[in-house]
Amino acid sequence: LASGFPGLAQLGLYSLAGLIAAALMTRYLLPAMLPADFSLRDVSPLGRRLAGLVSAATRLRWLVITLALSSLALIAIQRQAIWNSELLALSPVPIADQVLDQRLRSELGAPDVRYLIVVDGHDAEAALQAAEALAPALNRLQDAGLISGWDSATRFLPSQATQRARINSLPQRDALSARLQDASADLPLRAERLQPFLDEVEAARQRPLLNRASMEGTSLALAVDAMLIETDHGVRALLPLRAPTEGRQAGLIDATAVRAELATAPSPADGSPALFLDLKHESDTLYRGYLGEAIQLSLGGVLAILALLLVFLRNPMRVIRVALPLAASILVVVAALTLAGKQLILLHLVGLLLIVAVGSNYALFFDRGEGGNTAPSPATLASLLFANLTTVAGFGLLAFSEVPVLQAIGITVGPGAILALV
Structure with a gap:
């Protein structure tokens, strides 16, 4: 208890x-429930x-x-190897099924739920901007082979600032038309054939910015909701990391190297730094504490039993x-x-x-x-x-x-x- x-x-x-x-x-209760002629077998x-x-x-x-x-x-x-200190050992899923799940995740390239980068913002826009600011550092980690990939809600829902920057990078219709005229001057392609392209660019310039409500009812909404979570203090962005699949570090991510690289990333406006989490390590640490406590309480219970026996047996x-x-x-x-x-x-x-x-x-x-x-x-x-x-x-x-x-x-x-x- x-x-x-x-x-x-x-x-x-x-x-x-x-x-x-x-x-x-x-x-x-049992004695009163027995029939009057009840007798035990000898x-x-x-x-x-x-x-x-x-x-x-x-x-x-x-x-x-x-x-x-x-x-x-x-x-x-064998005292050092007697106890299993991994929380996964308490899973009701058979070991064979656990291995199969891990193999399928690896073959499908699914994000590893073990490693996460967490960054907070006072609202969704701030959280998305903070996640985007981590992209250069994460790309360097991927190029160095320390991770095999990463995911982010910004892949499906860029921040409003990024969307505005992309729209502003689109030239005005007149300027774009003039550039097309110059580019096609010596080509058999007439600039008039590119009018649909001009229309699409202009429509993109006038189109409203994408937000979470725009994705309602789509599969993209599920992905965004899984990686963009509202909290009591704002919005939290989760960036799952995929561990390397080859080499000596296959299946593992060097936490020290990741934290060192994240330290070079620009800090969010609210000053909350990005946090790297190894969920397996954290859960195993928590489980080891519970296991150690349970062993100590069990030993205490055994001592209490011995004391009780001593009192009654004298x-x-x-x-x-x-x-x-x-x-x-x-x-x-x-x-x-x-x-x-x-x-x-x-x-x-x-x-x-x-x-x-x-x-x-x-x-x-x-x-x-x-x-x-x-x-x-x-x-x-x-x-x-x-x-x-x-x-x-x-x-x-x-x-x-x-x-x-x-x-x-x-x-x-x-x-x-x-x-x-x-």
């Missing part, structure tokens, strides 16, 4: 509300067989310890006996995911927390306490097995999902729940 990542905070709230509702339902025979397996499993204690220590060593060696050794199976399960799961080439994301962290939540229940049942009981009763063992199977069935099936974020939970909780019980 304390996470700054909205999705994680919502997940915590949903889980907390679900647990409270399930507990109240089980305690107060699962003691299965429990006795499980008790024999539990007794025999104690001989494998050193194997479990060796596996846990080996997992810890692997995690320590014996540090019993707390250690409860905590060790959980720690071993988490170590083995993380090591297995690392060996499989999986980097952990926020959803894996959620899965690890679920292992702690589910596994702590198992460990408390197996805790011997001070009474000297060697194991839970046969009926309890059978109940634990059924509870574990339902958990594995519910979460384990997610491991076969084609949605990466769901698969992350499945491949974490499914094996972890089994290991926590074993």
Whole structure:
């Protein structure tokens, strides 16, 4: 709940509300809903067989310890590569589809939504003029091979000042007619045949300036609206950049070189400089902050659980006996995911927390306490097995999902729940 990542905070709230509702339902409503002649099936025979397996499993204690220590060593060696710090890892789109999308964008020459230049103006005209002022710098970057291209709303809607300058560059009809007469004097082409050209030039001189309303209902309006955005303080022009497609820097743009070139461009009238944004870098930085915060909060939650166990069990050794199976399960799961080439994301962290939540229940049942009981009763063992199977069935099936974020939970909780019980 304390996470700054909205999705994680919502997940915590949903889980907390679900647990409270399930507990109240089980305690107060479920008993009243049972029929008077309801009876439970005797699962003691299965429990006795499980008790024999539990007794025999104690001989494998050193194997479990060796596996846990080996997992810890692997995690320590690979600690720099365990977590995936890219926001794209949370995308529900399968990796193959992401690669296909990137390839199609590259082949079509579509603007890369990763790199943008942003410039502001107090109105649309100021923003368009500021975008036009960047054209020389962007052309130099393209000539140098630092970018493969760029786009701007000014390609479809030039500023009013640029349109006036272009109109003013058109000669008057009389002057243009005289020039045509001189140019065609020694040619078989008669100047009178060029009257339609003179008419078109004169019509262009008299035509009203193009504005956003002139494009209403056209595909050009969509392009302009995507790159010219109204804000509370004015209008913002977005200039998408395309990364180089060849060489060592293929797919990447040198942010330092771009910012240095932009610094040479004339500043807008309102003094707001152009801003280069690497959206992937910025989003990944933000995600890393959320991930680090989530890990810290998770560790804090684990410490709170240990403190709560210490208060109720009142014996540090019993707390250690409860905590060790959980720690071993988490170590083995993380090591297995690392060996499989999986980097952990926020959803894996959620899965690890679920292992702690589910596994702590198992460990408390197996805790011997001070009474000297060697194991839970046969009926309890059978109940634990059924509870574990339902958990594995519910979460384990997610491991076969084609949605990466769901698969992350499945491949974490499914094996972890089994290991926590074993």
